[in-house]
Amino acid sequence: MLPTPRADIAPNTLDYENVPLVAPQGFREYDARWLFEKEINLLGVQALGLGLGTLIHELGVKPEIAVGHDYRSYSTSIKQALITGLLTAGVKVHDIGLALSPVAYFSQFALDVPCVAMVTASHNENGWTGVKMGANRPLTFGPDEMSRLKEIVLGGEGKSRDGGGYAYVDDMRDRYIADMTDRPKLKRKLKVVAACGNGTAGAFMPDVLKATGAEIIPLDCELDHTFPRYNPNPEDMEMLHALRDAVLEHKADVGLAFDGDGDRCGVVDNTGEEIFADKVGVMLARDLAQQHPNAKFVVDVKSTGLFLTDPVLQKLGATTDYWKTGHSYIKRRSHELGALVGFEKSGHYFFNTPIGRGYDDGCVAALAVLDMLERAPDRSMADLKNDLPKTWGSPTMSPHCPDDKKYGVVDKVVAHYTAKFVAGETLMGQKIRDVVTVNGIRLTLEDGTWGLVRASSNKPGLVVVVESPASEENLRAMFEEIDGVLSQHPEVGEYDQKL
Template sequence: MFPIPQASLEPNTYAYETVPLVKPTGFREYDARWLFGSEINLMGVQALGLGLGTLIHERGVRPEIVVGHDFRAYSASIKQALANGLMAAGVTVHDIGLALSPMAYFAQFALDIPCVAMVTASHNDNGWTGVKMGVERPMTFGPGEMSRLKEIVLTGAGKARDGGAYRYVEDFPEVYIKDLTDRERLKHPVKAVVACGNGTAGAFAPRILEALGVEVVPLDTGLDHSFPRYNPNPEDLEMLHAMRDAVLASGADVGLGFDGDGDRCGVVDDLGEEIFADKVGVMLARDLSALHANATFVVDVKSTGLFATDPVLQANGVKTDYWKTGHSYMKRRVNETGALVGFEKSGHYFFNRPIGRGYDDGLVSAIAILDMLDRNPGRKLSALKDALPKTWASPTMSPHCADEKKYGVVDAVVTHFEQLAAGGGTIDGQAIRDIVTVNGVRVTVEDGSWGLVRASSNKPELVVVVESPVSETRMRDMFRVVDGVLRTHPEVGAYNQSL
């Protein structure tokens, strides 16, 4: 019998080397993240693999799995420990080696393997590790699967079985690269800064984009797991500023920045200005809905209201489905509804057929942006951005709220706005036009201004976003109203940032 994992162990002791360490908080809503060494050890990773293999058998899924790892000093060791646990559970492991997360998802299709476990901490600081998992391609785990996996692992319910095996898949990146590049080259010249933050994407992104005819200006594309300049996260200002400087210095048409495991792509325009991911999504939706009439787009509730109000999208017969924030929720919704694309404000884009396979891939997103430019010769990316209706949006703001309190607070806020709407109430004299409650509450008034309150998926925080298509003043008005409701709950603390 495998030892039952412990929540804490003293490093550099006999117990640390002989007992699995698995801190329970590492099991999140739709993936797993731990600080390696202090929150999980290699035996703990092996226990995770044994638990995942047990869950695979419990679900009646064919016991074969793709595994890969990102470029961190310890990721290969963690992957091997995970594979040992999976094999002990009677699962055949297909190891694709160093990979991007979307490369592992692609391998499920290319190798006809039902399950996936990608060892990655994405854009987290060094010291972090984690696993993105799924047993039903192209979906990854949601709260139900993660809760059951947590139960199996922490109670020591993982079961050893015969039949486990290991297969190393040679040169699999070539299969992935061919899949993305076996198409027509871009018709018009384009120069792109390709920023990778010394993360895993540096091994693949420049080569793929050059094969499509892009003049690549490489930025931090050499692999270095110490991340010497900044973490590979295209939402962080350090990376965005480096991209801006490189675009302006080189005269590039666009800056494309990839996160640590390559499932997101951040964008800087030809003037060196960042375009938030939801606004890039509107630009892509305009472009694609002209080619795919009456398309449906799934959009997370944090994203701009332009998906529902933009006159070009309305003229193209677009249907917008606002849904829960989180890559697992979004991925599942896109596949359940048959939407053309799902857009998440964090930069996860889920392109469905005929463009993609329903999972998030930063390179597929980058190629879609380049195709959009190619279909608009003579128009700069900044011009396409400026053609969007103007809106004023807040950053994502997160007031502190304890994990055991945050969902109750959100429920109360939802009830407040639902009762206000049902009673014909107004917000600053504006009638309530729409309420979306799939993930907290997003309330929109008649002039299109809206505010969102939801619980953070993995921190003791709430999430607040406001936007107005009218003015900055109306955006601030919406924040004042939303914050006023939150201040009736003493459990809600200070914001990490505010207007």
Template structure:
């Protein structure tokens, strides 16, 4: 019998090499992430594989899993440790090798395999690892499945079975690339900066954009798991600024930036101005709703209010559904509502039938952006952006807060704002118009200025976003007010970036 995991072991000891270590907080709301060697060891990853195989049997899912790994120095080792656990649970494993997360999701369809377990830490700093899992195409695990997986692994309640096996799927990336490029090329001549932050997307994104008929200006596309310039995260201002500089230097029509596992896309316009992903979502919703009037779009609570107020979208009878932040939540909501697409401020976009398969894919997002430009040949990216109603919004800002404390802090912040509203207190000198508490708290004042606080689902952080349709000054006032409430809690640390 495989040993029951423990939450901590000292490295470079007999116990560390002979027992599984799994820190409980690594089981997040919709995927799993740990600091490798500090919070999980290779035997712990084996336990995770055993647990996943056990869960699939409980769910009545055919015991077959697609797996792949991102470009980090330790990811292949982690994947193979997970594979041994899966096989011990009787699972047939289809390994597509070095891959993007959406490539693994695509493989579920292409290889007709029900489940996926993609080894990636996405945009997290080096040292992190994780697994994105699912057992029902195109959705991935949410809190219920992750909670049950946690119970199985931490209790050591594994189900062993015969029949486990392994096969390597040779040259699978060519299937994915062909699927995206076997179509009419982009008619408009576009020069595109393709930025990958030296992450996994560098092996695939430039080739795909070029095959679509665009001139590619590569930026940090050589794979380097040390991430020497910046973390591959298109929500991070370091990456966006590097993209902006390259666009201005090369005279490109736009810049497209991809995160570490290729499921997100960030955009810089032809002037070298960063466009936050939620505004890109509004632009794409405008474009797609002309082809699909009356469409429903699912939007996360971090995103701009324009999805509900933009005159062009209202004219097309678009329905906006604001939902919980997180790729698993939005993906599932898009599927349940049969929405045309879902948009997250982080850059996770989900295009459903007939314009996609429902999962998040940064390259599919890039193609929709290029098609939007192709359908508007007389408009630059900047002009399409300038056509939106003006709002002033912040980037996603994340103050540190330990995993064990962050949800408690958010609960206190929610109650604080609820009490303010109940007593008729003002915020930034205005009455609180409404509170949305589906995911943390989004507080809106009379002029439409709003601020959001929620717990990060994949890092020891909180998430803060503010926006105002009135002025930049009002946006900054809201940030100061929200931050003031946060600072009532000593557990909240420094921000990674602020306005």
């Protein structure tokens, strides 16, 4: 058996080669992420695989799992260490090779296996690694499963069992692409820029999009694990601005940006203007509600208030439930409520039957955008965007805050604004209309201007989002209000981006 993992092992030592290094903070709310070699070593990954296999047996599901990895330089070795642990735990492993997260989720259905483990740090910077896991397709682990996995791994409770097995699946990429392209070709002639940030999506998305009949201009689709131009994150303005420049250069109808593991999609319209993913969600909800009257949607608390106030959605009988941010949370909530789609501001979209299988897939989202344009042959992407009621919104902004401090800071911010709300105090000369504390705090003023503060679920930082249907001035005033409160906490550091 492996020694019990520790969190205090220095690299380049005897212990580092013999004892699993696993930092506790790597177990997040709904997946796991560490700085490789600093917070977890290969023996630690092996211990994680042993713990995951033990949990699979504990959950009483068939001990069979699909495992894939992204294109980071170290992901293959991490996947092999994870597989070693799973085999030791008596789990049959289907190794699907290089994959996107949605390809791994797809493989659960294609191979008829209940469990999945995808080695990826998604859009996190190089140096990070992680695993997205599930044992009940199409759902992935939530806090309960992640807490139990943490107990098993850190407590050395992983158990060796007989019955493990290994099979390499060499055609999952082809099977996924065939599934995505089994659809009628577009009748509308569309020119599309596809940006992949040199991440794993470059091996999948251009081929799928070409099969629609659209003209595809690839942007940074060559695989390069150094991410030489920008981090593949469709929420980062650097990636969106590169996409904007390409859209304008090629006079494209739309630009689509995919993150490192392909489960998110960002959009730039034909004028080169980025459309934040929650606004794209409203546009898609309008289109889909035409096809599915009285449709139900789920959105995260970072998302625009238009899902509730948009007159078109109201006329079509659409209803929306706001829920916790996080792909596992929105996926589960959408599944539980039977929603047609779940939308996250980060660009995770969860299309349920008859559009998708319930998991987040940037490719399905991209195809939905193209289908929306197909159904509006006389309208451009900018036209559809401009049809929405005007609001001024921010990108997702993330000030640094250590993992062991961020939840405490958020608790203090929640208490601060809740007290103001209860006391009937004003902000920006307005009363606070309501507060939502299901995930951090989202406070809304009388004119609909709102701000959100929550802890990031997958990195050491907070999340700040603001929006105003009244004016850009009120948007900025709300950000300054929240930023002023956060600046009183010395644990809060620099932002990754600001207004």
